Amino acid sequence: xxxxxxxxxxxxxxxxxxxxxxxxxxxxxxxxxxxxxxxxxxxxxxxxxxxxxxxxxxxxxxxxxxxxxxxxxxxxxxxxxxxxxxxxxxxxxxxxxxxxxxxxxxxxxxxxxxxxxxxxxxxxxxxxxxxxxxxxxxxxxxxxxxxxxxxxxxxxxxxxxxxxxxxxxxxxxxxxxxxxxxxxxxxxxxxxxxxxxxxxxxxxxxxxxxxxxxxxxxxxxxxxxxxxxxxxxxxxxxxxxxxxxxxxxxxxxxxxxxxxxxxxxxxxxxxxxxxxxxxxxxxxxxxxxxxxxxxxxxxxxxxxxxxxxxxxxxxxxxxxxxxxxxxxxxxxxxxxxxxxxxxxxxxxxxxxxxxxxxxxxxxxxxxxxxxxxxxxxxxxxxxxxxxxxxxxxxxxxxxxxxxxxxxxxxxxxxxxxxxxxxxxxxxxxxxx
Ligand code: NAP
Ligand code: HSE
Numbered sequence: 238x239x240x241x242x243x244x245x246x247x248x249x250x251x252x253x254x255x256x257x258x259x260x261x262x263x264x265x266x267x268x269x270x271x272x273x274x275x276x277x278x279x280x281x282x283x284x285x286x287x288x289x290x291x292x293x294x295x296x297x298x299x300x301x302x303x304x305x306x307x308x309x310x311x312x313x314x315x316x317x318x319x320x321x322x323x324x325x326x327x328x329x330x331x332x333x334x335x336x337x338x339x340x341x342x343x344x345x346x347x348x349x350x351x352x353x354x355x356x357x358x359x360x361x362x363x364x365x366x367x368x369x370x371x372x373x374x375x376x377x378x379x380x381x382x383x384x385x386x387x388x389x390x391x392x393x394x395x396x397x398x399x400x401x402x403x404x405x406x407x408x409x410x411x412x413x414x415x416x417x418x419x420x421x422x423x424x425x426x427x428x429x430x431x432x433x434x435x436x437x438x439x440x441x442x443x444x445x446x447x448x449x450x451x452x453x454x455x456x457x458x459x460x461x462x463x464x465x466x467x468x469x470x471x472x473x474x475x476x477x478x479x480x481x482x483x484x485x486x487x488x489x490x491x492x493x494x495x496x497x498x499x500x501x502x503x504x505x506x507x508x509x510x511x512x513x514x515x516x517x518x519x520x521x522x523x524x525x526x527x528x529x530x531x532x533x534x535x536x537x538x539x540x541x542x543x544x545x546x547x548x549x550x551x552x553x554x555x556x557x558x559x560x561x562x563x564x565x566x567x568x569x570x571x572x573x574x575x576x577x578x579x580x581x582x583x584x585x586x587x588x589x590x591x592x593x594x595x596x597x598x599x600x601x602x603x604x605x606x607x608x609x610x611x612x613x614x615x616x617x618x619x620x621x622x623x624x625x626x627x628x629x630x631x632x633x634x635x636x637x638x639x640x641x642x643x644x645x646x647x648x649x650x651x652x653x654x655x656x657x658x659x660x661x662x663x664x665x666x667x668x669x
Contacts, residue, residue, distance in 0.1 A: 248281075254315075261549060320342070394487070404483075496577070505662070589657070598653075
């Protein structure tokens with residue numbers, strides 16, 4: 238086959254964009270062998286063309302999208318700039334003009350993924366986004382292709398590298414939350430606004446994308462329940478460790494009958510569970526299907542080169558598709574409408590840490606409030622005094638969130654309770 242050079246533009250030259258540019262150079266022989274073609278990065282879109290860019294020649298930089306859109310030689314758009322606008326407009330215009338698109342932008346894909354996939358299908362162009370979920374880990378393509386016959390019922394995983402890095406540092410080194418976050422930012426793991434990571438929104442976006450693909454039913458980002466790690470304290474980490482757990486930010490998307498449960502929140506995971514050993518910026522995703530059984534995917538979830546590797550994997554696919562006239566087979570379009578359950582109707586086990594008064598009968602009063610709301614007690618794990626106060630740590634049985642919240646409201650108003658310090662969900666196997 239004649240060696241054809243395909244031209245591409247990268248939108249963004251930050252952490253991921255600079256990695257993509259570097260990797261495209263390193264892969265040139267590999268690409269030629271595997272696809273029969275070569276890739277040339279013709280332009281790189283940035284906001285500030287004066288700024289020094291890591292390894293990217295200044296003459297490639299432009300701040301004008303129209304220069305790229307109207308350049309008919311550019312056939313592939315690699316969007317790694319992030320945010321909803323102008324990324325949504327640029328990708329839409331690229332698709333309308335017949336350019337192939339690769340994106341790492343979960344913010345955009347969680348909100349407009351289905352709209353863009355439909356547009357790409359109409360115009361027979363590729364729209365690939367492996368890097369949008371779990372960095373270097375292949376999970377989008379397995380869900381769209383290899384596991385489509387798996388009769389999937391559950392996805393559970395650690396899908397945010399920044400928070401996993403922070404929780405690892407807090408657990409293993411006793412590092413303060415703020416310092417660990419600063420380090421995660423320095424490594425390039427965090428989003429431009431790290432609130433997105435620590436409040437659980439980034440993981441929520443990824444679970445919306447994974448849920449939509451796994452169950453062929455559009456999961457709106459606004460339907461995902463999200464709770465981040467900002468309220469996790471060193472004391473919670475201490476107690477979790479003492480009682481054989483680690484705290485992780487976990488995303489879950491599962492089917493429960495004809496409904497979906499999609500949520501992100503911190504969770505106590507028993508230290509023997511495989512997710513407990515997923516440390517640092519690593520991510521891991523478990524997938525269970527009635528036909529496929531269990532599968533687990535693990536790897537680096539964030540950072541310059543791991544993310545660039547996922548982006549470039551998609552670029553190689555697009556290059557091959559272009560050279561073999563095979564673009565436009567994206568998959569992933571939702572054709573069902575399964576409702577997402579309100580969080581109040583879902584079930585969880587809870588770790589509850591209370592400051593209690595020393596009055597006789599306190600424990601009985603607390604147990605009675607829990608019991609009258611249908612909350613069973615699996616373990617009263619401790620009565621500690623790490624700060625000179627009486628702390629009661631309870632692990633409940635599985636209970637509907639509404640009942641647990643009602644019990645908590647009553648407890649908060651009781652004279653026996655001086656404070657509710659923590660309420661964190663606890664892992665318990667639960668499949669629909
Ligand atoms: P970043 O370091 O903040 O880089 C963003 C780049 O995009 C910058 O070069 C910026 O230009 C450019 N940009 C932003 N808005 C622009 C606009 N309106 N016009 C032109 N250029 C614009 O971000 P990043 O960490 O590389 O992340 C990029 C994307 O990859 C995001 O969608 C992110 O969620 C996703 N992602 C990141 C990771 C990771 O580990 N970092 C992993 C997976 C996915 P200036 O430099 O001139 O400001
Ligand atoms: N900020 C994200 C994370 C980047 O920490 O996981 C990868 O999507």
